[in-house]
Structure formats: C-alpha cells, structure tokens
Amino acid sequence: MNVPIIDPLQGDFPEIIEDFLQYGSMKCIAFNSCGTLLAAGCSDGNCIIWDFETRGISRKLRDSATISPITSVCWSKHGHRLLVSATDKSLTLWDVKKCEKISRITLQQTALHARLDPGALEPTICLACPLSSAPLLVDISNGSSTSLPVSVSQEGNNYTVATNPRKFSDGSTPFTPTAATFDWSGEVICVGNSKGEILIVGTKTSKVYAIIPVPGGAVIKDIVFSRSGLYVLTNSNDRVIRLFENLLPHHNTINELETIDSSNNNTNNNVEEYDIVDKLKTNGTKCMKYLREFQDVVTKIQWKTPCFSGDDEWILGASASKGEHKLYIWERLGHLVKILEGPKEAIIDLVWHPERPIVVSVSVTGTAYVWAKDYVENWSAFAPDFKELEENEEYIEKEDEFDINPREDEKEKEEVIDEDAEVDIDNSEDTSILKASNGSYGELRYLAAVPSPEQSEQQDKYPASPIKLEESNNSASPFDMDVVANGHASSPMEGSEFFFAEEDGGTSLKRKRKPSAKGMEMQAEKDKKPVIKNPKSSSLSKISKPRTKYEFDSDQDDEFTDGFVF
Structure with a gap:
C-alpha cells in the first residue's frame, strides 16, 4: 500500500468540510488571484462576491437585463474586473470596486465558459466557448468577434482550417462544445477539438502554430493551466485526465512559436511535398510534453472540472456521477493520495484556493462546500527545537550550556543594522507565491463594506434620544x-x-x-x-x-x- 494513503497528514491538502456558503442557488465560482474574494454566479442572474476571510457577502452584482442563470465567472489579472456569462447569451463586464457595469453584449449562442485576457490589466478582450460552435474571441467594448480554428486538414499540397466543429452526415452540428483557454501570458490560445487534438492559436493573428495530439483521440472537454503556467491538464471523454508540461516561455511566446515554425520550414525546403499537418504536430512536440494520466481504474468514472492546487503539487478531479460528491486528489507524480466524500449531491463546479489548502465545491443544490485541512493540536509544533519523547530520558547537560559567558566561537553573529537608512513605510516587499507565479501587483484584495438597506431601516425604528x-x-x-x-x-x-x-x-x-x-x-x-x-x-x-x-x-x-x- 502506498505511504501517502497510510499517512495522509504528510500532504498539504483539504480533508474535511469546514464550512458551507449559501445564497440562492449558486452555479459557478472563481477565486481572485490572491484568494481573498470568491465570486459566485447564481441561477437568478445575481453575481455574489464573498469575502472569503470573513465568509460574508461584500458585493451583489445585479443587472436588471439579466435574469437567466449564470454559466461562468472570471476575474481579471488584478481582480478589478469580473466577466459574467449567462444563459441568455449575454456577456457582462463589471467594475467590482465601483459595483458598476462597464459593458454588456449579446452573442448568437450561449457561452458555457468565458475567460478574460490574462495579459491585460484592464482587459476588454475575452474568449467565449459557445454551446455548439467554434470558440469566439470577443471584444466587449465594441461587440466584434472572431471565430477561432478548431481543426486543420490536408488536401493535396494545401491545407484548410475549419472554424466549425465536425458535423454529422445530415449536416447537423454535434452537441459537444469545444474547450478553449488562454495560456499564462494571453498571447496564445489552446483549443481542444473532437479529434483529441490541442491547437496552439495566436490570439492576435488566429494562426495555428502547432498541434498537440492527446493520447486516446477522444473529445476534449476541459483544458486547464496551472497557476504558474508550467503544467496543463486535459479532461477527455475517455474518462482520463492527462498532464502535460508546457515548454513555451511565459513571455514572447509568439516569437518562440515563429522561431519553431521557421526552423521546420527550413528543414522541409528540400522536400517537394510534405504534410502540413505533420509539420504542425512536429511543432507541437516543442510546445508541450506529455507526462502521465490520472483515472479511476476500478469504476472508470467521468470527471468534472479538474484543477491544480495553488503550488502545482496536487491535482484535483471531481466525480461527474449523479448523486455523488467525491473529490480525488493525486500527487503530480501520479499517486492517488486521498478520496474525499461529501453529501449525496452531484458536483457542478470546483476550484482550489490559490494560496491555501482549501477547496470549494458547488453541488447541484446550489450550496458551496468549503473543504479544509483537519488540523490536530500538536503542542510540540510551537517550539521548533522541541522533541517529543515516548518515555522519560535522562538529560545530560553540556559543559558550558548554562555558562554566563559562552565561548566566542559559539556566539551568534549579530546582524548589522544600518540605523541611518531610510525606511519605506508606504510599500512592502511581496514574498508570497503570487509574486513568483504571475507577478501581480496592485491587485484588489478586499472590498469596503457597504451598509445594507435593512440596517438603515432598523436604525430608523430606534431613533437616538435627544x-x-x-x-x-x-x-x-x-x-x-x-x-x-x-x-x-x-x-x-x-x-x-x-x-x-x-x-x-x-x-x-x-x-x-x-x-x-x-x-x-x-x-x-x-x-x-x-x-x-x-x-x-x-x-x-x-x-x-x-x-x-x-x-x-x-x-x-x-x-x-x-x-x-x-
């Protein structure tokens, strides 16, 4: 038996349901970059922002024109903006701090997922994945949209790029939405198609630079980047979650892809006829590297919304079975370390806290469950040099342990402090994992409390005495x-x-x-x-x-x- 299963306390991952959040019927959730705010979309069109530290409601974003259920919520890089998609085919961009609507557009189809450009501080470009058509690159400021390619096929010496998913013999479109997401920098978009391929597409040019075949060749349902951008998860219809390593740099990604493409063109100059699809797949080997897969070999269940932990060490997958609230946690090396079981309610959304071992899962009833680590009191942890003993032992003191003047070679070197140096009290050095992962500065961490009308009415009932x-x-x-x-x-x-x-x-x-x-x-x-x-x-x-x-x-x-x- 694996050691991680025998000793689950060695892992920094959640174990029990610590709390639950309830407001209406929640459908989707998303943390901001530092994990202090949690946005939740409800079935009545409301978007609730929870202060995750106090577990109280900080904002209620309500658009009078939207009364349909929310399908997805997405934060901007610094958390000042929030993108909300609904089943009424609308995309709404909000200013979270001012609680104001920036813009709202209506698409031709319902967007199941919508993501803001992670490379912009005040983004207006977003990626929308409609129900049964190709992903769209939408500019919310003016409503313009561009369809992204979903497949590349070879026809003689020429190749064609299709912007529509594969159709049936009768010409109807299959009910299989295409998965797509931005990379860490936002310069490229990863598009998964029904052939089991990932297309690397330029955000500004819509050009296909590479193709990464996914083992199994099944329909790709989800593509998820880790917080650091070093790893990629794919969820396919063959009931397997697969892990890839991202070989592309975080910056100047397009320049790197152009270099890879030009080097392959020079290699094939002496060949009269070559397959353009094979060349794109060769480019794909320099973009992503397949590592391993995760699955339940016994039950062969379908997976729902896989995700990474904040430090990329753990991989989380949720069971897509009805009436089952199960979370599977693996190490990145492939070992299953924990299976968490909750209430008999199906999971519809899942997210891991960016900086802490906390998971929030949303059930089909609209309740968000907060999973946290089960901490056990250990008094020896308060002293780093304290050692627990199973039985009493005789202690032999050192020769100079209690001397007033210890030897010079055992004295600790005193830290030299420059008392004349100026102290900056306005700025502080950020040493958290947030700085190392995405370099976000000036993010919106907390929202000021706004008095509710109910409190004002209670104050009016009891006026102050003269x-x-x-x-x-x-x-x-x-x-x-x-x-x-x-x-x-x-x-x-x-x-x-x-x-x-x-x-x-x-x-x-x-x-x-x-x-x-x-x-x-x-x-x-x-x-x-x-x-x-x-x-x-x-x-x-x-x-x-x-x-x-x-x-x-x-x-x-x-x-x-x-x-x-x-």
Missing part, C-alpha cells in the same frame, strides 16, 4: 441608562433630584444627590439641630429590573441602608 447623558470615562453608568429609559430612579436613590445643564452648546442630564437618613442624623448631631426623618427613607421603593450593583431588596430595613451614602 437627551445626552453626562459620560464618565466615555461610558454611562447602568443607573443613568435606567433613568432615561424608565423616567425615574430605579435604585435606593429614588427621590434624587435631576436638573439639566448646558455644556458646550448641548443639553446634558445631571443628577443632584441627597444625603441619606444616616447622613442627615450625623449632620444634625454635628449642627445640634433636630432631624426630621424623611418618610420615604423608611422603606425602599420597588426596584425595576435589571438591578445594578447599588440596588437591594425592598424588604430590607432602614438600618441596613442607612450605612450607605450615595
């Missing part, structure tokens, strides 16, 4: 609050007089205290004057609830209360 209490240490005493609420003193000091005083242009309520009966007797003896006992002091009035620390039961006699002076 009487301001005199505060002591910026807080009112329980007695003062009870006086204002009930209109009378609810304490042994009932009968004290109150008066209003003007301070700094405002009215404040002050209390003028009367001496107690015992105090009056003591003062009378001192002044040698007769004392008239206040009849109200013989018994305490009924105390209103709640009591304060100054309050006593009403059945106590006067001798007990006369010893206190208020």
Whole structure:
C-alpha cells in the first residue's frame, strides 16, 4: 500500500468540510488571484462576491437585463474586473470596486465558459466557448468577434482550417462544445477539438502554430493551466485526465512559436511535398510534453472540472456521477493520495484556493462546500527545537550550556543594522507565491463594506434620544441608562433630584444627590439641630429590573441602608 494513503497528514491538502456558503442557488465560482474574494454566479442572474476571510457577502452584482442563470465567472489579472456569462447569451463586464457595469453584449449562442485576457490589466478582450460552435474571441467594448480554428486538414499540397466543429452526415452540428483557454501570458490560445487534438492559436493573428495530439483521440472537454503556467491538464471523454508540461516561455511566446515554425520550414525546403499537418504536430512536440494520466481504474468514472492546487503539487478531479460528491486528489507524480466524500449531491463546479489548502465545491443544490485541512493540536509544533519523547530520558547537560559567558566561537553573529537608512513605510516587499507565479501587483484584495438597506431601516425604528447623558470615562453608568429609559430612579436613590445643564452648546442630564437618613442624623448631631426623618427613607421603593450593583431588596430595613451614602 502506498505511504501517502497510510499517512495522509504528510500532504498539504483539504480533508474535511469546514464550512458551507449559501445564497440562492449558486452555479459557478472563481477565486481572485490572491484568494481573498470568491465570486459566485447564481441561477437568478445575481453575481455574489464573498469575502472569503470573513465568509460574508461584500458585493451583489445585479443587472436588471439579466435574469437567466449564470454559466461562468472570471476575474481579471488584478481582480478589478469580473466577466459574467449567462444563459441568455449575454456577456457582462463589471467594475467590482465601483459595483458598476462597464459593458454588456449579446452573442448568437450561449457561452458555457468565458475567460478574460490574462495579459491585460484592464482587459476588454475575452474568449467565449459557445454551446455548439467554434470558440469566439470577443471584444466587449465594441461587440466584434472572431471565430477561432478548431481543426486543420490536408488536401493535396494545401491545407484548410475549419472554424466549425465536425458535423454529422445530415449536416447537423454535434452537441459537444469545444474547450478553449488562454495560456499564462494571453498571447496564445489552446483549443481542444473532437479529434483529441490541442491547437496552439495566436490570439492576435488566429494562426495555428502547432498541434498537440492527446493520447486516446477522444473529445476534449476541459483544458486547464496551472497557476504558474508550467503544467496543463486535459479532461477527455475517455474518462482520463492527462498532464502535460508546457515548454513555451511565459513571455514572447509568439516569437518562440515563429522561431519553431521557421526552423521546420527550413528543414522541409528540400522536400517537394510534405504534410502540413505533420509539420504542425512536429511543432507541437516543442510546445508541450506529455507526462502521465490520472483515472479511476476500478469504476472508470467521468470527471468534472479538474484543477491544480495553488503550488502545482496536487491535482484535483471531481466525480461527474449523479448523486455523488467525491473529490480525488493525486500527487503530480501520479499517486492517488486521498478520496474525499461529501453529501449525496452531484458536483457542478470546483476550484482550489490559490494560496491555501482549501477547496470549494458547488453541488447541484446550489450550496458551496468549503473543504479544509483537519488540523490536530500538536503542542510540540510551537517550539521548533522541541522533541517529543515516548518515555522519560535522562538529560545530560553540556559543559558550558548554562555558562554566563559562552565561548566566542559559539556566539551568534549579530546582524548589522544600518540605523541611518531610510525606511519605506508606504510599500512592502511581496514574498508570497503570487509574486513568483504571475507577478501581480496592485491587485484588489478586499472590498469596503457597504451598509445594507435593512440596517438603515432598523436604525430608523430606534431613533437616538435627544437627551445626552453626562459620560464618565466615555461610558454611562447602568443607573443613568435606567433613568432615561424608565423616567425615574430605579435604585435606593429614588427621590434624587435631576436638573439639566448646558455644556458646550448641548443639553446634558445631571443628577443632584441627597444625603441619606444616616447622613442627615450625623449632620444634625454635628449642627445640634433636630432631624426630621424623611418618610420615604423608611422603606425602599420597588426596584425595576435589571438591578445594578447599588440596588437591594425592598424588604430590607432602614438600618441596613442607612450605612450607605450615595
């Protein structure tokens, strides 16, 4: 048996359902680049943005013209824009921070997936994958679109590029949407067709530079790039997930493809007739390298929305079976390390947190489940040099372990600090994996909270009192609050007089205290004057609830209360 299965704690991947998010019926989800915001598209046309740290709703993007279910959501590179596609054939681009709609266009078919150009800071170009036609490169600002090629065929010495998927004998189009996605830089697009091929197409030129045959030759349903752009996953109809290594550079990708293409042309100059498709497949060997495949050899299940972990170490696949909520986690080397089972609900979307071992899965009921690691308390982890012992051992101290002045060779070198150097308090150095992976700076991490109308209505029901209490240490005493609420003193000091005083242009309520009966007797003896006992002091009035620390039961006699002076 594999060691990862025996000891699952060695992997940094989720294990249990920690929480769930629920708002309406969610259909699709997407994290921003740093994982602090989670966008979710709902069946009623709403787009909800969750603050993932607090698990609260930060924004509700609602377009009055869109009441159809959302099919996909996609963040821009820095998270300031969000692209939303719906079943009413619409594409809507939102400004997330301002909660404003930038533009909205309508396509001829419903886009199952829509992706923004990852190379632009404020993108207007997006890639849309319609239901039963070729992928479209759409400019949302003006509504123009370009169909991308999905296949290349050889006809003698010429070749043709088809922009429509393969048709049946009767001329009808098959119900198999074509998968397509941008690469890491956005300079090229990877298009998967029904022949089991991946076409490398230029974003600006729509030219086919290479063809990568996928083993099995089955219809490609999904193409997913890792966060670093070094690896590619494909999900095919033959129930197998395959892993490729991306050999193209992150920058100047088109120049590299042109170089590869020109070198192959020079090689074939002496050949009178050569197959252009074979040349494109030769180019493909220099673009991607096939590594391995992932599947369930026992059940042979179909897979739904595979994805990478944030550090590219783990590969996640979801079961596409109805009534089954299963997640399979593999190492990148091919070993199955964990199978997670959730509620008896089918999975419709799945995403891994960019920086943490957290997975969010959306079930067919519209609930998003948050999977996290099952952390176990381990007190030895608080001290790096602490060692756990199964039984007591005799400790032998070193010769100079507790010496006041240790030897010079064992002293740690003190760090030299330049006290005169200027300190930059405005900028901070980003050392996270985000910097190493995509170099994103200035991304939108959090959204300011917006008061909801419900809170304003509750405040209107309870308007502020025009009487301001005199505060002591910026807080009112329980007695003062009870006086204002009930209109009378609810304490042994009932009968004290109150008066209003003007301070700094405002009215404040002050209390003028009367001496107690015992105090009056003591003062009378001192002044040698007769004392008239206040009849109200013989018994305490009924105390209103709640009591304060100054309050006593009403059945106590006067001798007990006369010893206190208020």
